[in-house]
Amino acid sequence: MEDMMKDRVEQLVDYIMKKCLWQFHSRSWDREKQNEGILTKTMQILCEEPVKKETPTDKCYWVDAVYLADAFKSRYSWMATLDKEEIKLLMQELKDRIDYLTIKGSLNAELTDPHY
Amino acid sequence: MPYHKFKCSECIPEREKHAVVKGPGEDITSALPLGYLNTIPGSISERGCAYCGAKHVIGTPMKDVIHMSHGPVGCTYDTWQTKRYISDNDNFQLKYTYATDMKEKHIIFGAEKLLKQNIIEAFKAFPSIKRMTLYQTCASALIGDDINAIAAEVMEEMPEVDIFVCNSPGFGGPSQSGGHHKINIAWINQKVGNVEPKITSDYVINYVGEYNIQGDQEVMVDYFKKMGIQVLSTFTGNGSYDDLRSMHRAHLNVLECARSAEYICNELKVRYGTPRLDIDGFGFEPMSASLRKVGLFFGIEDRAQAIIDEETAKWKPELEWYKERLKGKKVCLWPGGSKLWHWAHVIHDEMGLEVVSVYTKFGHQGDMEKGISRCEEGTLAIDDPNELEGLEAMEMLKPDIIFTGKRPGEVAKKIRVPYLNAHAYHNGPWKGYEGWVRFARDIYNAIYSPIHQLSLVDISKEEIPTETKFLTQKMISDMNLSEEVTSSKDLREYTGKYDIISELRGKTYPDFPAQKKLSAV
Numbered sequence: 243m244e245d246m247m248k249d250r251v252e253q254l255v256d257y258i259m260k261k262c263l264w265q266f267h268s269r270s271w272d273r274e275k276q277n278e279g280i281l282t283k284t285m286q287i288l289c290e291e292p293v294k295k296e297t298p299t300d301k302c303y304w305v306d307a308v309y310l311a312d313a314f315k316s317r318y319s320w321m322a323t324l325d326k327e328e329i330k331l332l333m334q335e336l337k338d339r340i341d342y343l344t345i346k347g348s349l350n351a352e353l354t355d356p357h358y
Numbered sequence: 359m360p361y362h363k364f365k366c367s368e369c370i371p372e373r374e375k376h377a378v379v380k381g382p383g384e385d386i387t388s389a390l391p392l393g394y395l396n397t398i399p400g401s402i403s404e405r406g407c408a409y410c411g412a413k414h415v416i417g418t419p420m421k422d423v424i425h426m427s428h429g430p431v432g433c434t435y436d437t438w439q440t441k442r443y444i445s446d447n448d449n450f451q452l453k454y455t456y457a458t459d460m461k462e463k464h465i466i467f468g469a470e471k472l473l474k475q476n477i478i479e480a481f482k483a484f485p486s487i488k489r490m491t492l493y494q495t496c497a498s499a500l501i502g503d504d505i506n507a508i509a510a511e512v513m514e515e516m517p518e519v520d521i522f523v524c525n526s527p528g529f530g531g532p533s534q535s536g537g538h539h540k541i542n543i544a545w546i547n548q549k550v551g552n553v554e555p556k557i558t559s560d561y562v563i564n565y566v567g568e569y570n571i572q573g574d575q576e577v578m579v580d581y582f583k584k585m586g587i588q589v590l591s592t593f594t595g596n597g598s599y600d601d602l603r604s605m606h607r608a609h610l611n612v613l614e615c616a617r618s619a620e621y622i623c624n625e626l627k628v629r630y631g632t633p634r635l636d637i638d639g640f641g642f643e644p645m646s647a648s649l650r651k652v653g654l655f656f657g658i659e660d661r662a663q664a665i666i667d668e669e670t671a672k673w674k675p676e677l678e679w680y681k682e683r684l685k686g687k688k689v690c691l692w693p694g695g696s697k698l699w700h701w702a703h704v705i706h707d708e709m710g711l712e713v714v715s716v717y718t719k720f721g722h723q724g725d726m727e728k729g730i731s732r733c734e735e736g737t738l739a740i741d742d743p744n745e746l747e748g749l750e751a752m753e754m755l756k757p758d759i760i761f762t763g764k765r766p767g768e769v770a771k772k773i774r775v776p777y778l779n780a781h782a783y784h785n786g787p788w789k790g791y792e793g794w795v796r797f798a799r800d801i802y803n804a805i806y807s808p809i810h811q812l813s814l815v816d817i818s819k820e821e822i823p824t825e826t827k828f829l830t831q832k833m834i835s836d837m838n839l840s841e842e843v844t845s846s847k848d849l850r851e852y853t854g855k856y857d858i859i860s861e862l863r864g865k866t867y868p869d870f871p872a873q874k875k876l877s878a879v
């Protein structure tokens with residue numbers, strides 16, 4: 243079970259790291275906001291929950307989230323077999339992994355530069 | 359860390375941490391070279407200087423401007439006209455180059471007077487141009503000429519002109535990237551917010567980090583206009599100086615080359631709250647995703663979808679023709695910065711090419727994070743390579759082609775590896791759907807060029823084969839293809855015209871009446 247979850251998370255990670263750019267903003271505080279904003283909204287879309295998009299920033303996160311949710315649904319047929327709780331768990335694991343790859347485990351020495 | 363040690367750089371041990379191989383199971387937390395550091399003495403870098411990055415990469419694509427260098431004539435002359443950032447005003451910014459021509463005597467006595475005289479002369483010589491960008495170089499910076507004061511003096515005497523000052527001398531950073539940074543920040547500090555634009559649409563964007571290489575910007579702006587979007591400014595290809603002063607009024611910053619222009623997007627977000635949407639304009643799938651996302655942002659996804667459907671139907675069969683002939687060919691993807699990640703996965707997915715190495719001359723670790731994530735296993739990633747490392751890598755990897763700049767490209771030719779110019783292109787534009795097919799065609803032409811095949815014979819060692827007949831490109835490329843592919847009615851070679859940009863300039867667009875009350879300034 244754990245292995246299956248890990249394997250599924252890795253499939254989603256692979257998609258994001260190859261096809262997306264939003265996770266690679268240049269500073270750690272931006273990466274935190276991007277990962278949180280886009281992956282939370284993706285989870286909400288997949289769980290058919292309401293998504294905030296009133297501010298320009300939220301709307302921009304939502305745009306990437308819509309695209310990501312569509313890609314996940316069309317590429318990974320197992321996605322349709324999950325219930326909401328399972329999706330939430332999967333998306334939390336995905337966020338932890340993306341945070342690790344792009345922030346906590348990142349070797350990029352510029353992430354903590356206080357200026358742009 | 360899976361560092362790669364070049365034999366030729368054994369005498370420069372610091373170089374080791376600048377090259378890695380992405381091995382099985384490696385990701386960017388275990389395989390990432392150092393980057394954006396000063397070039398190690400003894401390593402003959404292929405980088406440009408910070409002045410070059412500011413002026414020649416970012417400043418000069420602005421079209422309605424006199425771009426003046428304050429320094430020796432060589433600084434500006436060396437890269438004059440090697441860039442192909444065209445514009446729709448008869449390439450004014452490419453046709454003329456301006457320098458104050460500092461000499462030894464100015465180093466001793468100062469060159470501020472000379473600068474002022476040059477600025478006034480240039481404005482008089484081109485009376486229709488009222489805007490200028492002014493660049494510091496090493497020589498003028500070292501002697502402490504106050505170019506801001508001179509610019510202010512001229513603007514006071516000639517109130518109809520406006521001058522932007524960029525203090526980014528050659529030594530102002532490890533590479534041209536230091537100059538990209540400086541000019542981004544200088545522009546937003548000095549100029550953004552100075553002009554109130556006329557807003558003509560409900561949907562307003564800045565298109566940022568796009569330099570109109572052989573018309574790329576015009577292809578993209580055509581798509582945006584078809585969607586009813588107002589492109590307030592382009593930073594900076596084919597961009598207008600005054601439009602770029604009004605960047606603060608856009609609803610969205612659509613960012614293409616994050617390497618050279620993310621700074622201004624980040625600052626626009628902090629200062630004006632404008633969000634930043636990173637896009638990829640190269641390749642069918644990334645292009646479609648980008649248009650769709652911009653459409654979604656404004657609630658006009660259907661307009662984006664109409665373009666995606668039409669363009670894909672028209673150009674996909676042509677891309678597939680080339681893909682069949684390029685499958686499995688090995689590429690060293692060695693551009694300056696952002697193209698290493700713009701192209702790494704999509705030339706693999708959509709053209710079947712195998713990327714065996716990526717390098718960047720001036721990229722930062724963030725660019726390598728993107729590029730290495732997008733590459734397949736086994737790829738050699740190099741930061742700030744020197745010429746010998748490039749040669750050693752080519753001998754080891756035996757690529758069928760490399761995508762790089764002019765200087766390393768000519769080196770590759772000497773060892774009989776064809777190259778395409780990743781910075782200025784061969785027969786661009788390469789952006790957009792048709793552009794992507796043009797890129798595939800250029801790759802095909804380079805790999806299968808009959809002349810290139812002849813060059814593979816070393817006449818100093820081998821007999822010239824007299825019995826072999828001349829082979830055309832298609833005879834060479836189709837030799838091992840199945841009948842099904844060669845006679846396919848679904849695939850076809852590129853059918854577009856030589857010049858696909860001129861006709862865009864006179865085009866009319868559908869009228870999408872604005873819903874909101876618009877400003878008229």
Ligand code: SF4
Pocket residue numbers: 407408409410429432433494495496497527528529
């Ligand atoms: S390094 Fe200095 S002297 Fe050389 S081209 Fe750049 S600005 Fe000019």
